Amino acid sequence: MQLSKSIFKAYDIRGVVGVTLDEGIARQIGRAFGVAARARGESVVIIGRDGRLSGPELSAALVTGLQNAGVSVIDLGVVATPMVYFATHVLGAQSGIMVTGSHNPPDYNGFKMVLAGEAIHGETIQQLYQAIANGGAGATVAAPNGSYRRHDIKDAYLQRIVSDVKLARPMKIVIDCGNGVAGAFAGELYRALGCEVEELFCEVDGTFPNHHPDPAHPENLQDVIRALQHSDAEIGLAFDGDGDRLGVVTKDGEIIYPDRQLMLFAADVLTRHPGREILYDVKCTRHLAPWITEHGGKPLMWKTGHSLVKAKMRETGAPLGGEMSGHVFFKDRWYGFDDGMYAGARLLELLSRESDPSAVLNALPQSSSTPELQLKLEEGENFSLIEKLQGEAKFPGAEDIIKIDGLRVEYVDGFGLARSSNTTPVIVMRFEAESEQALARIQSEFKRVILHAKPDAILPFPANA
Numbered sequence: 001m002q003l004s005k006s007i008f009k010a011y012d013i014r015g016v017v018g019v020t021l022d023e024g025i026a027r028q029i030g031r032a033f034g035v036a037a038r039a040r041g042e043s044v045v046i047i048g049r050d051g052r053l054s055g056p057e058l059s060a061a062l063v064t065g066l067q068n069a070g071v072s073v074i075d076l077g078v079v080a081t082p083m084v085y086f087a088t089h090v091l092g093a094q095s096g097i098m099v100t101g102s103h104n105p106p107d108y109n110g111f112k113m114v115l116a117g118e119a120i121h122g123e124t125i126q127q128l129y130q131a132i133a134n135g136g137a138g139a140t141v142a143a144p145n146g147s148y149r150r151h152d153i154k155d156a157y158l159q160r161i162v163s164d165v166k167l168a169r170p171m172k173i174v175i176d177c178g179n180g181v182a183g184a185f186a187g188e189l190y191r192a193l194g195c196e197v198e199e200l201f202c203e204v205d206g207t208f209p210n211h212h213p214d215p216a217h218p219e220n221l222q223d224v225i226r227a228l229q230h231s232d233a234e235i236g237l238a239f240d241g242d243g244d245r246l247g248v249v250t251k252d253g254e255i256i257y258p259d260r261q262l263m264l265f266a267a268d269v270l271t272r273h274p275g276r277e278i279l280y281d282v283k284c285t286r287h288l289a290p291w292i293t294e295h296g297g298k299p300l301m302w303k304t305g306h307s308l309v310k311a312k313m314r315e316t317g318a319p320l321g322g323e324m325s326g327h328v329f330f331k332d333r334w335y336g337f338d339d340g341m342y343a344g345a346r347l348l349e350l351l352s353r354e355s356d357p358s359a360v361l362n363a364l365p366q367s368s369s370t371p372e373l374q375l376k377l378e379e380g381e382n383f384s385l386i387e388k389l390q391g392e393a394k395f396p397g398a399e400d401i402i403k404i405d406g407l408r409v410e411y412v413d414g415f416g417l418a419r420s421s422n423t424t425p426v427i428v429m430r431f432e433a434e435s436e437q438a439l440a441r442i443q444s445e446f447k448r449v450i451l452h453a454k455p456d457a458i459l460p461f462p463a464n465a
Contacts, residue, residue, distance in 0.1 A: 001020075001021075001022045001024055001025055003025060003028070003129075003132055003133060004020045005129055005133075006020060006379060007020050007021060007025075007110070008125050008126060008128065008129040009110075009125070009422050009423050010121055010122060010125070010305055010307075010308075010422035010423075011112075011119070011120075011121040011122070011125070011305045011306060011307035011308060011422060012102075012110055012111060012112045012113065012125070012307070012423075013029060013110045013111040013113075013125065013128075014101065014102070014104060014108060014109075014110030014111075014423055015108065015109070015110060016107050016108055017054040017058075017107055017108065017109050018107070019107075021058070021109060021110070023057050023058060023060075023061035024061070026057075026058040026059075026061035026062045026065065026099075026111075027061040027062065027064050027065040027068075028065060028132045029062065029065060029111060029128065029132070030061065030062040030063065030064065030065020030066040030068075030069070030097075031065035031066070031068050031069045031132075032065075032069075032128045032131040032132050033045070033065075033066065033069075033095075033097060033113065033115070033128060034065060034066040034067075034068070034069025034070065034071035034146070035069045035131065036115060036124075036127070036128065036131070037069075037071055037095045037115060037116070038069060038070060038071060040095075040115060040116040041116070042071070042093070042094060042095045042115075042116055043070075043071060043072060043146075044071065044072045044073070044074060044092075044093035044095070044146075045066050045071050045072075045073055045074075045093065045095045045096060045097060046073075046074045046075075046076060046084055046087045046088055046091060046093050046095070046096040046097075046151075047059060047062060047063065047066075047073060047074070047075050047076065047084070047096065047097045047098070047099065048075070048076035048077065048078070048079040048081075048083060048084040048087075048096075048098050048099070049077070049078060049079075049098070049099035049100065050078070050079075050080070050081070050098070050099065050100040050101070050180065050181040050206075050241060050242045050243075051078060051179070051180065051181045051184075051204035051205065051206045051241075052099075052100070052101050052106065052108075052109050052206040052241075053106070053206040053207070054109045054206075055078070055099050055109065055206070058099050058109055059075070059099050062097060062099060062111070063075065063148060066097075066146060067145045067146040067147075067148065068145065069146070070144065070145070070146055071146040072146035072147040072148070072149075073146060073147070073148045073149075074087070074091060074093060074149055074150075074151050075148065075149070075150050075151070076150075076151055076152070076153050077150060077152070078181060078184065078204065079098075079153060079154070079181065079184075079185075080181050080182050080184075080185060080242055080243025080244065080339075080340075080341065081098045081100055081102075081112055081242040081243055081244040082243060082244050082337060082338065082339035082340070082341065082342065083153050083154070083157050083185075083243075084096045084097070084098040084112075084114070085114060085335065085337040085338075085339070086153065086156075086157050086160070086335065086337075086339075087151075087153050088114050088117065089335050090156060090160075091151070091153075094114070094116050094117040095113075095114055095115050095116055095117075096113070096114045097111050097112070097113050097114075098111065098112040098113075098242065099111060100112055100181075100241070100242040101241065101242075102240065102241055102242050102244075102423075103212070103213060103214035103216075103240045103241050103242075103245075104241075104423070104424075105212075106206055106207050106208055112242075112306075113125075118310075118311070118314070119306065119307040119310045119311065119337070120307065121305065121307035121308055121311065122307075122308075154185065157185075158185070158188060158189050158192060161189060161193075161341070161342055161345050162189070162192045162193060164333055164334075165193060165342075165345040165346060165348075165349045166349060167193055167194050167195070167348055167349055167352040168349075168352040168353045169352050170194045170195060170196065170352075171194075171195050171196070171234055171235065171348055171351070171352055171357075172195065172196040172197075172198070172231075172232060172233045172234055173190060173195050173196070173197055173198070173233055173234065173235050173236065173237060173348070174197075174198045174200060174224055174227045174228055174231065174233045174235075174236040174237070174249075175187060175190065175197060175198070175199055175200065175202070175236070175237045175238070175239070175344075176200040176201055176215075176221070176223055176224045176227075176236065176237070176238040176239070176247075177199075177200070177201055177202045177213070177238075177239050177243075178201050178208060178210065178211055178212065178213030178214070178215075178220065178238065178239065178240070178241065179201045179202075179203060179204060179205040179206075179207075179208050179209060179210060179213060180204070180208070180213035180239060180240060180241035180242060180243065181204055181241065181242055181243055182202075182239035182240075182242075182243035182340065182341060183199070183201065183202030183203060183204050183239075184202075184204050185243070185341065186202065186237075186239060186243075186341050186344070187199050187202055189341055189345065190237075190344070190345070190348070193345060193348065195348065196233075198227060198231055198233055200223055200224065200227060201223070208241070210223070211223060213239070213240050213241035214240050214241070215238040215239065215240060215245060215246065215247025215326055216240075216245070216247070216324075216325050216326055216371070216372055217371065217372070218255060218371055220238070220247075221236075221238055221247055221249055221255055224236035224237075224238050224247075224249045225249055225253040228249060228250075228251055228253065229253065233251075234251055234351075234357050234358070235248070235249070235250065235251065235348070235351060235357050235358065235361075236248070236249035236250075237249075237344045237347075239340045239341070239344075240326065240340065243339075243340050243341055244306070244327060244338045244339060244340050245258075245325060245326030245327055245338070245340045246258070246261070246326050246328060246340040246341075246343045246344050246347075247326060248261055248347065248361070250357075250358035250361050250362055251357075251358040252358055252362070254358070254361070254362055256361045256362075256364070257285075257324065257369075257371075258284075258322055258323065258324055258325065258326045258327075258328065259280065259283075259284035259285040259287075259288050259322070259324050260285065260361070260364045260365075260366060261322070261328065261343075261347065262278070262280060262284070262288060262320075262322035262328065263287075263288060263291045263364050263365070264347070264350055264360075264361070264364065265320055265322070265328065265330075265343075265346065265347075265350075266278045266288075266291065266292050266295060266297060266320060267291075267295045268346075268350055269319050269320045269330075269332045270292075270295045270296050270297045272319075272332060273297075273319040273320075273332060274296045274297075275296060275297065275298065276297055276298065276317070276318060276319050277297065277298045277299075277300045277316045277317075277318040278292045278297045278298070278299060278300065278318060278319075278320050278321070279300050279302050279309055279312055279313055279316070279318050279320070279321030279322070279329070280299070280300070280301060280302070280321065280322050280323070281301070281302055281303065281304040281305075281309065281322075281323040281324055281325075281405070282301060282302075282303065282304060282402065282404065282405045282406065282408045282417060282419060283304060283323070283324035283325070283372070283417060283419075283428070283430050284301070284322070284323075284324050285365075285366065285367070285369065285432055286367070286410070286414070286415055286432060287365040287366065287367065289301070291365060300312075300316065300318065301402070301404065302321075302404065302405075303404055303405040304323060304324075304325070304405055304419065304422075304428075305323075305422060306323070306327045306329075306338050309321045309322075309323060309327065309329060309338075310329060310336065310337065310338070313329055313331060313336055314336070317331075318331065319331045319332040320332060323338075324372070324430070325372075326340065328340075328343040330342065330343070330346065367414065367432050367433060367434055368432065368433055368434070368435060368436055368438075368439050369430070369431065369432035369433075369439075370429075370430055370431045370432070370439070370461065371430075372428055372429075372430055373428070373429040373430065373431075373460035373461055374421075374426040374427070374428060374429070374460055375418075375426060375427040375428075375429060375450070375457060375458070375459060375460055376425070376426050376458070376460075377425050377426060377427065377457075378425060379425045380425065381425060382420040382421060382425050382426055382427050383420050385420075385427060385450075385453060385454055386406050386407070386418065386419065386420045386427060388453050389407055389418065389449060389450070389453055390403050390406075390407060392453065393407065393449035393452075393453070394449070395409045395445055395449070397411065398410060398411055399411055399412055405419050406418050406419025406420060406427075406428075407419070409442070409445070409446075411433075411438070411442060413433055413434045413435070413438040414431065414432050414433025414434060414438045414439060414442050415431070415432055415433075415442070416429070416430075416431050416442040416443065416445065416446045417429060417430045417431070418446060418450070429446065429460060429461070431443055431446075431461070440462075443461050443462075447459055447461075
């Protein structure tokens with residue numbers, strides 16, 4: 001298979017198995033990563049994989065490539081992505097690769113990578129591509145093949161969370177793992193914390209037969225909503241395919257999007273870290289910044305992308321960060337990486353102090369808003385269209401135009417966002433406003449500038465906006 005530059009994304013590697021990704025490519029990526037690790041003085045790389053059907057073959061090829069580069073491998077087997085991150089903090093090896101397609105369709109797979117303690121992104125990922133493309137990753141390495149051993153991290157991971165998180169009272173919860181890999185661990189974790197757990201789709205199945213494992217989209221939370229209606233459970237948690245993102249649903253069926261979850265977490269974390277930065281991405285609600293300020297913190301808006309947020313947290317020393325997609329990063333009492341199961345535990349710790357958890361969540365500030373909307377385009381067209389809009393689009397009446405990641409246009413009564421996805425050829429859009437009329441007005445402004453730049457665009461919101 002020909003190496004395709006398209007699989008080397010902004011913060012991970014991701015492709016379609018049998019089309020842009022196969023065992024040969026995985027072996028080359030392993031070798032290139034192994035060479036890069038050795039250049040940083042690293043001699044061991046930890047690997048794990050999610051429940052996708054292509055995982056075993058890609059994992060085995062990755063191991064071969066790493067060993068050929070003279071690197072030893074610790075294989076965690078089938079684990080959630082945060083368990084690989086956790087292992088890089090506790091096993092004496094700071095580099096790791098998770099074989100995962102995250103929330104992409106079943107025929108995708110890929111690699112999330114930590115190199116010498118840093119979640120790599122951008123230029124570092126492109127350097128892996130260049131090393132393979134230029135034949136550098138195939139050069140003879142002056143080292144014997146690295147060793148290989150398996151390691152079960154589950155008990156250490158669960159014990160670390162259970163020793164840290166204490167619930168004020170037992171709770172009854174519903175969890176939906178969407179047949180993703182979190183299903184192998186989440187039920188056991190929350191029972192160990194003292195919860196009564198009703199499990200939905202916790203059998204790991206790489207075909208995802210029930211619904212797509214992506215809690216960012218409301219249609220994937222309907223099973224949790226129904227389960228809460230028909231049981232005496234207090235709260236619902238949902239996870240994505242590799243367990244690094246969290247979705248939350250109240251007893252009355254309200255989805256508490258991650259930017260509002262972050263409010264609850266920020267209020268708690270700032271009691272221990274007053275005056276510190278709280279990071280959030282450009283997709284988050286405009287209510288978050290004043291909330292953080294009100295609770296004694298410094299709001300810091302940043303680019304979307306788990307690796308980009310982690311890098312900014314390292315730079316600033318922020319104790320907490322979060323993304324609208326469901327990644328929450330605790331440096332307070334934890335290691336600074338995104339972990340849906342740990343975030344769920346921290347949420348339950350806070351909610352267990354309340355007699356009515358749903359009322360607490362529903363009371364968090366909110367406006368009329370849309371979920372993530374996607375303008376589907378051809379490969380690469382998403383980047384060129386955003387670049388064009390950043391250079392040419394005019395928004396009369398806007399209070400501020402933020403260009404750190406796409407276009408976030410702030411008005412006195414709401415905002416609109418258009419940014420290029422770094423993983424698929426779409427422009428992600430989101431709107432929020434103080435009224436439905438304001439929401440429609442802001443959408444119409446975006447419709448105007450997008451259709452001016454691309455007249456044949458099929459917009460992901462109503463034609464009457």
